[in-house]
Amino acid sequence: MNARTTSPVDPSTTFLLVHGAGTSSSMWAPLQRQLAVDGYRSYAIDLPGHGLHAQYPVSYQAPQDLEALGSEFSTLASVTLDDNVDAVLSAARALAKTGPVRLVGASLGGITIGAAASRAPELFAHIVYVSAWVCVERANPIEWMGEPEFATSMLPELTGVAVGDPAVVGTGRANYRTADRTQLGLLHEATMAEATEAEFLAFLNIMQPDESVLVMMGDGSVDPNTWGAIPRTFVRLSQDRSIPPALQDRMIAAADRAVPHNEFAVHTIDSSHAGFIRHSETVASILTGS
Template sequence: MSSTSSNPSNAQRTSDAAPTFVLVHGSGSSSFMWAPIQRELALLGHRSLAVDLPGHGLDAQYPVAYQAPQDLDAWASEPSTLAGVTLQDNIDVVVDVVRRVAEHGPVVLVGASLGGTAITGVGNTIPELVDRLVYISAWSCVQRANPIEYMQEPEFEANLLAPLHAFNVGDPSRLGVGRANYRTAEPTLLADLKAAIMADVTDEQFRAFLNILQPDESIAVMTADARVHADTWGTIARTYIRLTDDRTLPVAMQDRLIAEADALTPDNPYEVHTLDTSHAGFLFRAAEVAAILDKLPF
């Protein structure tokens, strides 16, 4: 006896329907970051849905001690609502979104930065419901289990973000999160952060971006096993958008991730595009990003 499912098959979904782009943010961010990309996609006639991972977006925690005036001593011991949130929690949220969106046609699942670990997990779980995966300077782990392990490799040496320990508040091992003070007024520290994540935008644009970030990110998400599975994830068409001026996830590491995945599934390599922008600077090149997404093959 064959079983039935409420989820449509790829054949049913890909006949004539237009795709929906499901967008997954990275560390310390939320669905808000995707607004410029969604605007450009809409102008090209595309549907899109930006996901808030657990504890992000309007569910984010902004303690009084983080506000102005700040009380860094009090904030350093403030329990985090993201403590204990796991990579599987993130995957489950996106799986639920993809299942619902797939009822309306093809799904293109897009992840940026740490969001790559979530979309990888979705590809491992429900490959039949994802028509294409798109990584925008995002982690797609193959030989190493997670981003933390890859950060020990030589391809990560050009990273400028990891040395900025002065941004950190509190003890991550006790809090269960990395906690970054994006509201610091220290000019040298802010300049160093801009160089690490958005060197190619104006100071005003950089400050606008900082104001949509949230300070905490779960350590459990960053240290979980996020490796791709060749027999599930590896069957999905995939695209990588390289960012050559990225000093958070350096382009040498991006290229390593691409090469490892292509070696794992040589019959299904990445389709690769390149933009000369920084880790988060692609948000200010929204029309170019949308143009790439608009032309993806199905």
């Protein structure tokens, strides 16, 4: 799969950046710095219940009380995919007043950007998936995880990081502040294997423990007649151990079959799942067509 040749993006464009699971707008800081250097505006959104609105229980601090952490109800328990989409569309409407908006999503952000673009395609000049879930053949990430191309993912190996029963806390909860070397090693390999341990631990400390199950299980099926009319790009990460390259390729192919007149422009970066933030110059070049 080769990327189509692109022209430089209109300098009045704003890139609307949508984060993945368990993180926030802060994950985009390296890319935003590069986009600013390149002369482009960007807006990194905190989805509902993320960023400064995230829940960090006292039991999550040090020393940790894992029993209490495993029973405290999550403020993200009622957050749905529609809530995420509403937040993105609100931001897009405000940004569109000053020029074109290009919608960019990473990982779990893919289900949100697809649903947002399906609902209001007129707001977006382009959609970019950075190893993100494309919900064409399957409605959400949970359904995609049942497919054979997901079999090599390391995500199922990270259950040791999980805390509490989702039926009790109301959401998925992870202890990213664990001192368990085995679990830290698995997390490192699954998310940012090429980074040094120091870089990985620094990244881990911007993660938040909770993520909405309702978002992960929502119906994010895209509409080929609306979403499919918007030019789109997929940034394929060849060393991704969370969403394996084979599954990325299947999602791309499924989308291209559904909308054959508007196929993905595909770019491949030699990167892990979260490691693309270490390649901000390359990612910015892809986004801006420079």
